[in-house]
Amino acid sequence: MAKRLIAFADEHPEQALAWRIVDDEGRVESGGECVIEDLPRMGGGAVVLVLPGDRVSVQRAVLTARNDKQLRAAAPFAIEDDVATDLDDVHIALGPVDSVGAKRALHVVATEYLDMWLNAFEGSGFTIMDVSADHALLPNSDNIAQVLALPQRWIASADQWSGSVDRHLGQDVLEAVLASVQPDAETEAGPDMEMLEVGDAFDYLAARTIDKHVSLLQGAYQRRNASEGAAMDWRRWRLPGALVAACGLFAIAGTAFEGAALRQKSDEARAQTETIFREAFPQVSRVVNPRAQLRTQLAGREGGASEFLELSSMLAGAVEDNEGVDVQAMRYDRGQSELQVSIAFKSYGDLTQLKDRIIASGGAVQEGGSRQSGDLRLGEITVTQP
Template structure:
């Protein structure tokens, strides 16, 4: 049972929201409650930062299964595997497994923030993993949760209405949230989360109601929560310490072992934190505060660039005037604010025409590599916001 719940912001330079139970009621605040020491904490990450996939994995060894999963989802996310972090679900029917995918940079930033703020063992759960079972679409601050054809995912609340209608199930089904229902031209089945406090409470209650082991945690691989070494069983010998000198010796030995174990855990935690920081921001040389400052600066740079949803919507519109144009993949780099798309078009001249329409929409476009595929051309478009 968790003592403290944390709703992490979309950008790590934003303020997290804390939630906890107080006298049987929910309390929230931008700071944790006073007097709560070493709590069992759970952090919820934005659903838009994590995608969910279903893949067939026959491998049984954890290392082999993770490697197979990485290559199985590589084409879906159009991102190099060394820049991804995945979490594997348990094997299901016909060796099907759920796979959560997020960027390695985001995962490093989340775990570094938790370690720096005193929650190194906090669990990390994607928001859409706790979407209410009776909802097909759910309105939340900053994002919409969607359930379609057995899969759950999240989209940015700034997604254009025409694109949102394409992503939503048809018919929309049970829509929670008045604004989301209006965009989809339907009647809401109930309220969504009006603010971050309501959203955090919904996620926390869903976490508490979930069957143990049913939720897929992002804390896997190098970010797995280490089981603490405990000698609690040895403390019970202290109750009979007065009965014999031999028992007293055992009790003293247990104290010495516990002290040594705590020191080892502290050293291991410092080493693990430094390793995570170095993997995310090598230039920080293990300095957590410097790494967080670098990650915040990266977030600010991304925040000034074009949104992925806006760039993809402009690309779909630009392709509308081209016959038989087909998008093969899209990849968004949050650090640089660039959307890279592979598009099949009729000829090389069509690439210049599409780029021209995107530039008319106020975007910068760079044409990457292109190659002939049969009678058609596979071209690369790199789209970013116009320079100010």
């Protein structure tokens, strides 16, 4: 059964932080408190990061756009009067629209704070699979606010909004905040709310990470979560051509060998095939027939094998001998017939070279956002047929 490590951020990465390990059904198996370097390693260092809710505010605004890219572009202008800091210093993640269908939740976090935690984990060899605010993990109802009491804060959610209120301010302030986000639910006794009774707050929130919630890893911070089945983590592979190589190995492994030496080669090929398959599709817990399972992964969830391999081959050729670019993850969108790629690059010259090579091989490239992370920039590109 798959397990995931949940880490709860605090003020600074050098401090000890709470952690939990949960299975894929949300059961907490273990937990504790330690510094990042001493955290247990699960799934090759994959970790889900939960930020304290007082570091992530949620604004609601009316946005009209045809796609997420346009929504992200419009979001800062919609909330510029409600955010105290410079909009260039914050990252905005798109949330859902409220029950009336008028206002969209926008999760706002300081890029300096988010980068500090991402760099701390990545610098210690961890792979961040998801980031969210603790209040974003609460159940959300259109009619009643859900409130969880933490030692210093209340976290609450209501009608696609969520947030944090300092307990020292008193319950009157909490009720006033909830009344402002769900005015139709207010009664003579105050806003309609439910205080959640849980044993351990960290256990409860860790278990909630398996449910749908707003992830902060959007836009320039987007990551492909290999555990979700549609993504493939390529951090241990220099080229996405590893999957192309796997297909070649499948052909070898499917050949009838005779004699002890040839049988040994066949066994080695099958073992190498299984290794590559597990690296490409870590969400598959049991590998019985990697050749057949690869066909299922490509033709089923990942789209047509020929389209995927053609686009990934273009990418492999473009990355080859380009020491300034590393492919970190990629995902094939069958509906759009496009290969979405997360990359790390040293300079914009390296990125330009990558794009030029893809175009020269017959592909088309659309560049997404990027952000600085140490000496590298992390960004997104989309590879398609012209």
